[in-house]
Amino acid sequence: MDSSGSTMQTHFVDINEEAPEAHPVAPPPKQSTLHRLKVWIKETFFPDDPLRLFKGQTLQRKLILGAQYLFPVLEWGQKYNLKLLKSDLISGITIASLAIPQGISYAKLANVPPILGLYSSFVPPLVYVVLGSSKDLAVGPVSIASLVMGSMLQDEVSPNEDPDLFLKLALTSTLFAGLFQAALGILRLGFIIDFLSKAILLGFMAGSAVIVALQQLKSILGITHFTKNMAIIPVMKSVFHKTDEWSWQTILMGFSFLIVLLLARHVSKKKPKLFWVSAGAPLVCVIISTILSFAIKAQHHGISVIGKLPKGINPPSTDKLIFNGTHLGLVIKTGFITGILSLTEGIAVGRTFAALRNYRVDGNKEMMAIGLMNMVGCTTSCYVTTGSFSRSAVNNNAGAKSAMSNVIMSLAVMVTLLFLMPLFHYTPNVILGAIIITAVIGLIDIPAAYLLWKIDKFDFLVMLVAFFGVIFISVQYGLAIAVGLSILKLLLQITRPKTVMLGNIPGTDIYRDLHHYKEAARVPGFLILRIEAPINFVNITYLHERILRWVEEVEEDNILKDFSLQFMILEMSAVSTIDTSGVSLFKELNTALQHKGVELALVNPLAEVLVKLRKADVGHNNIRDDYLFVTVGEAVTSLSSTLKTPTVREEAQETVVEY
Numbered sequence: 001m002d003s004s005g006s007t008m009q010t011h012f013v014d015i016n017e018e019a020p021e022a023h024p025v026a027p028p029p030k031q032s033t034l035h036r037l038k039v040w041i042k043e044t045f046f047p048d049d050p051l052r053l054f055k056g057q058t059l060q061r062k063l064i065l066g067a068q069y070l071f072p073v074l075e076w077g078q079k080y081n082l083k084l085l086k087s088d089l090i091s092g093i094t095i096a097s098l099a100i101p102q103g104i105s106y107a108k109l110a111n112v113p114p115i116l117g118l119y120s121s122f123v124p125p126l127v128y129v130v131l132g133s134s135k136d137l138a139v140g141p142v143s144i145a146s147l148v149m150g151s152m153l154q155d156e157v158s159p160n161e162d163p164d165l166f167l168k169l170a171l172t173s174t175l176f177a178g179l180f181q182a183a184l185g186i187l188r189l190g191f192i193i194d195f196l197s198k199a200i201l202l203g204f205m206a207g208s209a210v211i212v213a214l215q216q217l218k219s220i221l222g223i224t225h226f227t228k229n230m231a232i233i234p235v236m237k238s239v240f241h242k243t244d245e246w247s248w249q250t251i252l253m254g255f256s257f258l259i260v261l262l263l264a265r266h267v268s269k270k271k272p273k274l275f276w277v278s279a280g281a282p283l284v285c286v287i288i289s290t291i292l293s294f295a296i297k298a299q300h301h302g303i304s305v306i307g308k309l310p311k312g313i314n315p316p317s318t319d320k321l322i323f324n325g326t327h328l329g330l331v332i333k334t335g336f337i338t339g340i341l342s343l344t345e346g347i348a349v350g351r352t353f354a355a356l357r358n359y360r361v362d363g364n365k366e367m368m369a370i371g372l373m374n375m376v377g378c379t380t381s382c383y384v385t386t387g388s389f390s391r392s393a394v395n396n397n398a399g400a401k402s403a404m405s406n407v408i409m410s411l412a413v414m415v416t417l418l419f420l421m422p423l424f425h426y427t428p429n430v431i432l433g434a435i436i437i438t439a440v441i442g443l444i445d446i447p448a449a450y451l452l453w454k455i456d457k458f459d460f461l462v463m464l465v466a467f468f469g470v471i472f473i474s475v476q477y478g479l480a481i482a483v484g485l486s487i488l489k490l491l492l493q494i495t496r497p498k499t500v501m502l503g504n505i506p507g508t509d510i511y512r513d514l515h516h517y518k519e520a521a522r523v524p525g526f527l528i529l530r531i532e533a534p535i536n537f538v539n540i541t542y543l544h545e546r547i548l549r550w551v552e553e554v555e556e557d558n559i560l561k562d563f564s565l566q567f568m569i570l571e572m573s574a575v576s577t578i579d580t581s582g583v584s585l586f587k588e589l590n591t592a593l594q595h596k597g598v599e600l601a602l603v604n605p606l607a608e609v610l611v612k613l614r615k616a617d618v619g620h621n622n623i624r625d626d627y628l629f630v631t632v633g634e635a636v637t638s639l640s641s642t643l644k645t646p647t648v649r650e651e652a653q654e655t656v657v658e659y
Helices: 033-045 050-054 059-070 073-077 082-109 115-119 123-131 143-154 163-186 190-195 198-215 217-221 232-241 248-270 272-296 328-357 363-380 389-397 404-424 429-441 446-455 457-472 475-495 540-557 580-595 607-615 632-640 646-658
Strands: 138-140 386-388 499-504 511-513 526-531 567-571 599-603
Touching (some): 059 073, 073 123, 082 115, 082 138, 082 143, 082 272, 082 404, 115 404, 123 138, 138 389, 138 404, 143 163, 143 198, 143 328, 143 429, 143 475, 163 363, 190 363, 190 475, 198 217, 198 232, 198 429, 198 446, 198 457, 198 475, 232 457, 248 429, 328 363, 328 389, 328 475, 457 475, 499 540, 499 632, 526 540, 526 632, 567 632, 580 599
Parallel strands (some): 526 567, 567 599
Antiparallel strands (some): 138 386, 499 511, 499 526
């Protein structure tokens, strides 16, 4: 039977066929504990080996390379020229036209003053251009992080009843998000964000997009009193229980501009060269709606407007950071979650466009850059920022050549803050809702979801759990449940490792999975298994029971054969590590097999595994050195000459039992 319980084919190969001469398994060279620790640290935390850049360099050159490693702008800045500036100027102005309306919109999504959206599009990009390694990443506030921050903080503090405290909590959460992000980069612990798999992110972002879009019905319909809950049922109740607050003027304006924005997005999607249509559409809609709102005196017709926005660049906000009181736990938790989400989005976006343009983005540098820009940002009235997919796509399509496009965008935002803020006074809130809906629609990736369904049904289930958890429970709990389910999958893979039976491809010295290769045949007298996972304390019981069950199944199947089971060969090339409990598995397994008259042989144990087996004395007392082989073919060839007939084997087994 195979590992899933189905009946395995039972044809056999001729064991007398010639095969290559066996080679002894060479013991690995002795290494000190300190050396092994250094290798482990390097492979675990420094797979890119950044120190290789400094080998063979003079002290002066090492200092220059070190400065360039910490501040990438020193490397690409010295090669910068007027031609590159021309490209970055066009892309920077283009993304600024998108960043200004999106910044105001996302700030309202985070329940902070709209002006903070522009502040967050001014200072953080200037920090990123010095520290970041991506040429395409456009930095600023994003919908998902804004949504999560706004929803988590309003669970304890109302942004309407106590806006000053809410703002302080948002800025402090941004500080903790930055500290956490920078720490991950400095300590090179970026693998933590890998727990947010593609399946989780697909479901989470799609669910968040649905919730964000539904939340904008408040603006589109002109509802004044709306639920603070982010789940779909309370949102829809607020929509249909407040029909008396609906404003037909707001609805007309909202859906009119929403259609325009969706059409612009569709045009740019169908014809990428017309990217500027969707990039400029939000700002054009803001300008037109503001003029229209001013002309008809919209506030007198039930259409709410943004109101007065302060002129001037970012004011300092260090005095608004709070580190005591009853809300400290809340800001730490909010900072942690928004930090993880924004970091994941920023790195994913940066790597996506780096792959398209064939250059490399350093994940650890990105963590430090995003973390530091949030730490600086929270002291200059900015809330959590990262790389935006929509603005980065526009940046890439517009022909950005370097991170300098962020500087151009930042300067355009600065001009807006200094001189153009009074023009936004009559901007209707409904247009901000339409902009948000248009932006988040791109987060729903149906083709990617269908691909998950085709490739891995469990990943598709994880995606659905994240999606429905977000829309029916809450953003943070939906994410937590999906992560928990993914971790459960990992635990099952670790605690229930796969074992497969190998057979010989006739006419060759190749051994492959019998369940996969139908032409492969079993070798009489042998049970050849491959263990496809590390061996540790959480899976030794399962492996012990599963391997002995393999033995019982093969013995039952071998009743009418010329040779009964006499050798078990474990192919161990996939066993990368083994712990102390794993070492004991071989001793117990060997003892159990000897009582059945079966000898245990190992094939291709890796250096770390072999060293631990020898140190535990297993290789000396339980697995003989001449039962260690480099390949399965060599093991079968060497052991075939010692096969006993069933009668001889039974007598030997009786002797073992009596003894």
